[in-house]
Amino acid sequence: MDWVSSLLLATVRLAIPVLLISLAELYGQRAGMVNIGLEGLAAIGALVGFLVCYITGSNWLGLLCGALAGIAVNMIYAFSTITLCANHTVYGMAINIFAPALASFIYRVYFGTGSDLKQIVTMSSVAIPGLKDIPIIGGLLFDQSPMVYLTLLFVVFTAVFFGRTRAGLSYKSVGEHPQAAATLGINVIGVKYLACVICGALSGIGGAYLTTCYSSTYTDGIVAGRGFIALAAVIFGRWSAGGILLACLFFGFCDALQIKLQVSGIAIPYQFFQMIPYLATVLVLSLIGAKQAGPRANGQPYRREQR
């Protein structure tokens, strides 16, 4: 029982970064911006979050600056894809190469090439009185770091925004049919830039979560493919906030399971356990098949004169 509850606790904790990055992609794709540069955005967010937290000692400031760094890097992507009409996939890859290189460079310049591990104090959990005493789910949902609550609240907000509000509908129309949206007086270019700001901020926070709320250190490659797993989560979750939440909990579970199995003492090379999240992603994507339900104008350049 103890093993199961600690597994579930880790599931929630590990689902959060993927969830944040997936939501980033959701906000992007709903405006037609397919950003595969999430891995890079999260990497720079992780570094800046760590660095700011290391200097100031404030996890919150770290998360905030991680968001700002994500936005800053994503503006390069936004300008190139929206204004210069560069191919989204190609430019996303450029970001995936650029941002981790930048992050690793900043780390080396600031800390030197010495090998001693720099550490910060991760954000402590805040129990919600009363609710945390509910059996089973109490400890799971109401005795976590504040970032967990905020992220889950944000899922609810996202679901309401896209499903129930006029602004959300206008936002979505940019991803479905930008020309039609423009005739309704929606500022298509503006919404696309806004989408990139949100996407950069959320991926940056997702990356910063890894350093300031989860691992307490920064290493190159800390994002470990979560940016791409998040892309899969968006597809798996059928572009809805609720679906994405479930998909991320699934991926979080796979991640938590592999960590638990690694320390369980089973005599199998630990790398086989580490493969679980990646193989699960491949498996899930192959099982759900080709039925794409994404925004129709996803990844297409928008030019005002064009019909």
Next chain:
Amino acid sequence: MEKLKKAFGACLVPLLSILLAFLIGGIIMAALGADPFVAVKFLFQGAFGTKAGIGTTLTKATPLMFTALCACFAYKCGVFNLGGEGQFLMGSMAAFLTCYFTGLTGFAGIVLALLAGALAGGIWGMIPGVLKITRGQNEMIISIMLNYVATLLMGVIYTSWIRDASVPQTPAIDEAVHLPRIVSGMRFTWGLVIAIAVGLILYYVLFWTNAGFRLRAVGYNMTASRFNGIPVGRYMLASFIVSGAIAGLGGSAELLGTQFRLINGFGAGYGFDGVAMALIGQLHPIATMLVALFFAVLRVGSTTMQAATGVPTSVSDIIQALVIVFSVAGMALTKLPEFEAWKNRVFGKRKEGAA
């Protein structure tokens, strides 16, 4: 003449991007308290200054050429194979295991190991290809996930299965299956010749054969190709397998020529670097190889630069990353109609066959 002009135009964006990247790199160096001109001088001196330096640069360029050609070939057919690294690693593992278990030596052993590597890479590349064609799945995510799986699999081999005593690495392969060097005193091997040969073959196949034309047609416009009776799915799958095989061949050549053993960090980052080089080379096999050479110069030279001026080697990573950021944006810019109009205004040319 017209063709020459076009080729010049195509080179202009990457060259300007490199210049701009070096400019920013120079500013960073200056900010770190080094003289950028001296640093850049040491960078090129390290890569070209001595015979051994040139040899090292060519050695470093070899695996990069393979992964770059892998990416280049797949993209020409419109499939985004981001799994170059995994295919490279599968190739090196297959080559290693072949040498380790068969014990074949000499020419036969080398050829068998290289073929095993290409086969393993091809199979690893086939998986995302099959899933894309039969299940319509996103090949980028699948191929990246397979990169992680391949890296971990290599970890299993060198930490558990075939571990060299206490160190987490495999024993080195027999000297009799090392790829021979071409020039004594320079480290590069026949692997470089294989890489260049692969590049030339790709160039020939893509631009001078019927199959290559169709392959490019699929990459350019899938729907039109389908209506013209080209079996789109088959071409995509073939391009995945071939590009995987190129990377796998690269992995085996790297193992037999340079590394000789599987070890932590083997081939790390080569996949994405390959993507970057293919994009900067505008998916032209020969240009892509030149970009790979340039990347190798940066890497080798930056070590000398760090030793001489204290500028960290990761500056070269930044320069590299900036080149891709600038060149992809620059290529998009030159395709904008506004840019065309501006160019015509500035250079006073009239557009022929006005639309």
